[in-house]
Each structure stands twice: as structure tokens, then as C-alpha cells.
Amino acid sequence: MSRNKKNGNYTDTRYTTVFLQDNGDVIEKKKTGxxxxxxxxxxxxxxxxxxxxxxxxxxxxxxxxxxNHTAINIANGHDGGATTVDDECGVVVDVNATKKDTQADGxxxxxxxxxxxxxxxxxxxxxxxxxxxxxxxxxxxxxxxxxxxxxxxxxxxxxxxxxxxxxxxxxxxxxxxxxxxxxxxxxxxxxxxxxxxxxxxxxxxxxxxxxxxxxxxxxxxxxxxxxxxx
The missing domain is CATH 1.20.1250.20 (MFS general substrate transporter like domains)
Incomplete structure (x- = not known):
């Protein structure tokens, strides 16, 4: 139930949709479906x-x-075999990866x-x-x-x-x-x-x-x- 600010009456919102305008007035519109x-x-x-x-x-x-994560690791000094990246947990970087793996990088x-x-x-x-x-x-x-x-x-x-x-x-x-x-x-x-x-x-x-x-x-x-x- 909602109160109509214009006339003080109450509106059953089960059968009507109530819209509140910017000026505070309430507009009632019957539900159609x-x-x-x-x-x-x-x-x-x-x-x-x-x-x-x-x-x-x-x-x-x-x-x-x-x-390109491989190139970044090489640039940061990870250039020998398989090494663990310092700022990641348990990630092993193999700089001797195959050509296919290298191409997978960006x-x-x-x-x-x-x-x-x-x-x-x-x-x-x-x-x-x-x-x-x-x-x-x-x-x-x-x-x-x-x-x-x-x-x-x-x-x-x-x-x-x-x-x-x-x-x-x-x-x-x-x-x-x-x-x-x-x-x-x-x-x-x-x-x-x-x-x-x-x-x-x-x-x-x-x-x-x-x-x-x-x-x-x-x-x-x-x-x-x-x-x-x-």
C-alpha cells in the first residue's frame, strides 16, 4: 500500500504501479500484464x-x-635454466622452453x-x-x-x-x-x-x-x- 500525496488516499500497489515525479506528486498507472x-x-x-x-x-x-612473460623474466636476470620467480609463489620459469611455448607469450x-x-x-x-x-x-x-x-x-x-x-x-x-x-x-x-x-x-x-x-x-x-x- 502507498499513500497518494495529492489527496491523502491510499493506493493498492498490487493492481497499480506508482511513479514518483520530481515535484513530489504520485502518478498511478494500472498494471497491464x-x-x-x-x-x-x-x-x-x-x-x-x-x-x-x-x-x-x-x-x-x-x-x-x-x-611476454619469458622476455620479462630474462630481462630481470632469470637467464639460467629453470628458476623460481621471486614475486610469485611456486612458479617455475624455464627459459630454455621450446619455440612453441615462447610463441604462446604476448x-x-x-x-x-x-x-x-x-x-x-x-x-x-x-x-x-x-x-x-x-x-x-x-x-x-x-x-x-x-x-x-x-x-x-x-x-x-x-x-x-x-x-x-x-x-x-x-x-x-x-x-x-x-x-x-x-x-x-x-x-x-x-x-x-x-x-x-x-x-x-x-x-x-x-x-x-x-x-x-x-x-x-x-x-x-x-x-x-x-x-x-x-
């Missing part, structure tokens, strides 16, 4: 959060296949500190835009900022291979801009959930958007990791 607009919005937010999660963390998986000779710059650059941009765009989304609407942020994130994601070929700092810049684009996604998602989902369903729909997305992405990374190791 089991799948309403709020369910469609929730499903689209689920897909958007899944895409954002993948774009945010895919470099952590891809960098394993991009880096083409980029990035030291661990350079890899850290690549992996962290996204999150530097990510934290910058969350609060400002959360305020802007509340004031000017969230759909525009959500769409533009997703577009910037996706377009610059396509530039990652070319940026890696151009140089390490080009890649860092591209990942940083991706983070700037993804910053508005989370606050805009919360704003859309608050505006479209009734209070009695908000926790369930929010759990679907976040918990379902994480489960989907975990399965994606398990399959993707298996493919990389074949």
Missing part, C-alpha cells in the same frame, strides 16, 4: 551494468595474454610497474566522474549521461588494441578516458531505479541488476580464462 515498463528498465540496466563490469575489468584478463615487454599503470589508469578516471555526474544526473536527467558514458566507454574500448601498438602511454590514456566514461553509469543506474521501481520492489530489482550481473560476468571470465589457457 506481468511484464511492465519497470521490468524492461531493470533488464536494460542489468545489461548495461554487465557491459560496464566487463569493460572495467577485461584488461585484467587480457593483459595476461598480451605480455608481444609486449611490460614490466610489472608498467602493467600496474595500465590496470590502474581506468580507475583513476572512474573515481573522478562518479560524484559530479551523479549531481548532474539528478539535476538534468540521467538517461543522457548514462548513454553518453556508455558510448564513450565502448568506443574507446575499441581503441585499446591500436593504443597498445602505438605505445604504453597511449594505452594508459585510452583506459583513463574509458574510466571517465564509466563513472556516470553507477549513479545514473541508482537514479533510474529510484524513479522507475516502486519502493516495495526496489530491493528485489536492485538485487537483480547487481547480483545477477556479477554472476553473469563471473561465468564469462571463467570461460574466457579457459579459452586463453588452451
Amino acid at each position: 506481468w511484464f511492465g515498463t519497470r521490468h524492461f528498465v531493470t533488464f536494460m540496466l542489468f545489461l548495461g551494468m554487465a557491459n560496464a563490469y566487463i569493460m572495467r575489468t577485461n584488461m585484467s584478463v587480457a593483459i595476461v595474454a598480451m605480455v 608481444e609486449f615487454v611490460w614490466q610489472t610497474d608498467i602493467q600496474g599503470y595500465v590496470l590502474s589508469s581506468f580507475f583513476y578516471g572512474y573515481v573522478i566522474t562518479q560524484i559530479p555526474f551523479g549531481i548532474l544526473a539528478k539535476r538534468y536527467g540521467n538517461i543522457y549521461f548514462l548513454g553518453v558514458g556508455m558510448l564513450v566507454n565502448s568506443l574507446f574500448g575499441l581503441l585499446v588494441p591500436a593504443a597498445a601498438e602505438l605505445g604504453i602511454w597511449w594505452l594508459v590514456a585510452v583506459r583513463f578516458i574509458q574510466g571517465l566514461g564509466e563513472g556516470p553509469i553507477v549513479p545514473c543506474t541508482h537514479s533510474l531505479l529510484a524513479k522507475w521501481i516502486p519502493p516495495n520492489e526496489r530491493s528485489r530489482m536492485g538485487a537483480f541488476v547487481y547480483a545477477g550481473t556479477i554472476s553473469f560476468c563471473d561465468q564469462y571470465y571463467i570461460l574466457f580464462t579457459i579459452v586463453l589457457t588452451v
Whole structure:
């Protein structure tokens, strides 16, 4: 049950969907079926959060296949037979590996500190835009900022291979801009959930958007990791 702020009456939300406008008024709309607009919005937010999660963390998986680990170990002084890498637990590196094993490594000779710059650059941009765009989304609407942020994130994601070929700092810049684009996604998602989902369903729909997305992405990374190791 919900209280209508206009006339003080109560509304049975089992048969109506209640929308709260920005001015505080309540709009009632009769339910027309089991799948309403709020369910469609929730499903689209689920897909958007899944895409954002993948774009945010895919470099952590891809960098394993991009880096030439054999060349890095040789450059760090592991140049005689089978040696144990100091910063890894129980990993044995055979620098006399066969040609096939050498070719399995990536083409980029990035030291661990350079890899850290690549992996962290996204999150530097990510934290910058969350609060400002959360305020802007509340004031000017969230759909525009959500769409533009997703577009910037996706377009610059396509530039990652070319940026890696151009140089390490080009890649860092591209990942940083991706983070700037993804910053508005989370606050805009919360704003859309608050505006479209009734209070009695908000926790369930929010759990679907976040918990379902994480489960989907975990399965994606398990399959993707298996493919990389074949």
C-alpha cells in the first residue's frame, strides 16, 4: 500500500504501479500484464551494468595474454635454466622452453610497474566522474549521461588494441578516458531505479541488476580464462 500525496488516499500497489515525479506528486498507472515498463528498465540496466563490469575489468584478463612473460623474466636476470620467480609463489620459469611455448607469450615487454599503470589508469578516471555526474544526473536527467558514458566507454574500448601498438602511454590514456566514461553509469543506474521501481520492489530489482550481473560476468571470465589457457 502507498499513500497518494495529492489527496491523502491510499493506493493498492498490487493492481497499480506508482511513479514518483520530481515535484513530489504520485502518478498511478494500472498494471497491464506481468511484464511492465519497470521490468524492461531493470533488464536494460542489468545489461548495461554487465557491459560496464566487463569493460572495467577485461584488461585484467587480457593483459595476461598480451605480455611476454619469458622476455620479462630474462630481462630481470632469470637467464639460467629453470628458476623460481621471486614475486610469485611456486612458479617455475624455464627459459630454455621450446619455440612453441615462447610463441604462446604476448608481444609486449611490460614490466610489472608498467602493467600496474595500465590496470590502474581506468580507475583513476572512474573515481573522478562518479560524484559530479551523479549531481548532474539528478539535476538534468540521467538517461543522457548514462548513454553518453556508455558510448564513450565502448568506443574507446575499441581503441585499446591500436593504443597498445602505438605505445604504453597511449594505452594508459585510452583506459583513463574509458574510466571517465564509466563513472556516470553507477549513479545514473541508482537514479533510474529510484524513479522507475516502486519502493516495495526496489530491493528485489536492485538485487537483480547487481547480483545477477556479477554472476553473469563471473561465468564469462571463467570461460574466457579457459579459452586463453588452451
